[in-house]
Amino acid sequence: MDLSVKYMGLDLKSPIIVGSSGLTNSVEKVKELESFGAGAVVLKSLFEEQIHFEADAAGKQNDYDYPEAIDYIKSYAKDNTINAYLKLIEDCKKxxxxxxxxxxxxxxxxxWLEFAKKMENAGADAIELNVSLLPSDSEKTSAENEKVYFTIAEQVKKVVKIPVALKMSHYSAGLLNLIKTLSxxxxxxxxxxFxxxxxxxxxxxxxxITxxxxxSTEGDLAASLRWVAILSNQIETPISATTGVHSGEDVIKQLLAGAQTVQVVSAIYKHGSSFVxxxxxxxxxxxxKQNKKSIEDFRGLVSYKNVHNAVAFERVQFMKYFGGIE
Ligand SMILES: Cc1cc2nc3c(=O)[nH]c(=O)nc-3n(C[C@H](O)[C@H](O)[C@H](O)COP(=O)(O)O)c2cc1C
Structure with a gap:
């Protein structure tokens, strides 16, 4: 049985990627995940805020006689955060x-554009950009909110040659159009x-507030499953499905919907690395059982374009299905 897949031009021996989290913050953990068959890992994120915060905190720790000293300490803290991350990439590659x-x-x-370049130089095979978009600013239109995806992806592609993945929010009134245009x-x-x-x-x-x-829980799968199925035939860009994947069955569902790879985090926190x-x-x-020899033998078989009752992926009203439940 061939479980290998291609994802952004990378060869993965399996479609399961362990997603960005504390599960991937050390070389020991990454080695263990590899030994259980993970096709790739997304390292924990380097947060733009984290870099600024650590640099600011370091600057505030002491009163210095010279303003230059504060600048020096700040840049030291920033470099330290970045260097630790770059070392993680280098060690994982080795x-x-x-x-x-x-x-x-x-x-x-x-x-942070300079970090993207440094990640590439440290040997990263690809970069995943986590753009956290919450449309909560009443002054901003949808287009203004979504422009950040276009700008960030364009800027990063200008500085690196390795593939760039975009981890997106599901917030958009025109999600299909947005992702198609981005592609x-x-x-x-x-x-x-998502x-x-x-x-x-x-x-x-x-x-x-707490x-x-x-x-995530098993029930969280549905949101991404719907959009993977709707999108997968409409764009050539590969999709990595994430959120709510809690079993082998969920992995199969996302592949049937048309995802190239599937990312898992919560289920591995729950059951340990061997769950891969x-x-x-x-x-x-x-x-x-299904007589499928490779992932490509069944990937996308239940995507929007490949099923007769595809409209089920677009159904949002409960009336027809649950009308009889009192
Ligand atoms: C403890 C924890 C830490 C996470 N840290 C990050 C992170 O640093 N960067 C990121 O992009 N996503 C992070 N995530 C989100 C996961 O990568 C993933 O998108 C999310 O948990 C949904 O997948 P799941 O349903 O398999 O958990 C984190 C999730 C958890 C539970």
């Missing part, structure tokens, strides 16, 4: 054979659909 995807979490456009720019080599945000909750006893669960192998074993067993 000690593993799987593609290493560096991750950059950018809020604004600009200064035409050729500045995005893969779409990672990012999972930190979500707020309210504690009714303290009446304070954080809701960090980890468990999921791959389940995929293989299913392939055997």
């Amino acid at each position: 000690e593993t054979k799987i593609p290493i995807i560096a991750s950059l979490n950018c809020v604004t456009t600009g200064q 035409w720019t050729k500045n995005v080599d893969a779409f990672v659909l 990012n999972r945000y930190y979500n707020p909750d309210i504690d009714i006893n303290t009446m304070k 954080s809701s669960g960090v980890f 192998k468990t999921m791959l074993d389940d995929v293989q067993e299913w392939m055997k």
Whole structure:
């Protein structure tokens, strides 16, 4: 059974990528994930805010006689954060054979561009850009919000030669049009659909805002499954499906919908690194039963264009299905 796939021109021995998180923040963890069959890893993100924050915090720690000293300390802290990240890339490249995807979490456009170049020089096989878009600014139109995707992807593609993936939010009133238009720019080599945000909750006893669960659940798969199925025949750019993948069955569903790869995080936090192998074993067993010899034998078979009742992917009203439930 051949589980290998191509993703952004990279050769992966399996379609399961371990997504950006604390699971991929050390070379030891990456080696373990490789040993259980991960096709690639996305390293934990280097956060634009983290770099600024650490530099600012270092500058505030002491009173210095000379303003130059503060600048020096700030740039030292910044370089330290970046250097630790670059070393992680270098070590992973030295000690593993799987593609290493560096991750950059950018809020604004600009200064962090130099990091993208440094990541490439450190040996990263690709860069995943996590662009956190929350359309909560009442002064901004949809087009203004979404422009950030275009600008960031264009800027990064100008400075690096390695493939660039864009991890996006599902917030958009014209998601299909947005992703199609982005794919035409050729500045995005893969779409990672979708990012999972930190979500707020309210504690009714303290009446304070808290954080809701960090980890996804099985039920979270549906949102990305719908869009992967709708998009996969409409764009040539590969798709990596993420959020809510909790079993081998979920991996198969996303591949049937047309994803090239699938990213998993919460399920591995829950079950440990060996769960990559468990999921791959389940995929293989299913392939055997279905007489599928490779991933390409079944990828996209249940995408929007390939099924008769494709309209089910677009259904948003419950009336027909749940009308009888009292
Ligand atoms: C503890 C934790 C840390 C994460 N850190 C990052 C990160 O640094 N960068 C990033 O792009 N996504 C990060 N994510 C999001 C995951 O990469 C992933 O998109 C999300 O968890 C949805 O996938 P899942 O349903 O398999 O968990 C993190 C998720 C978790 C649970």
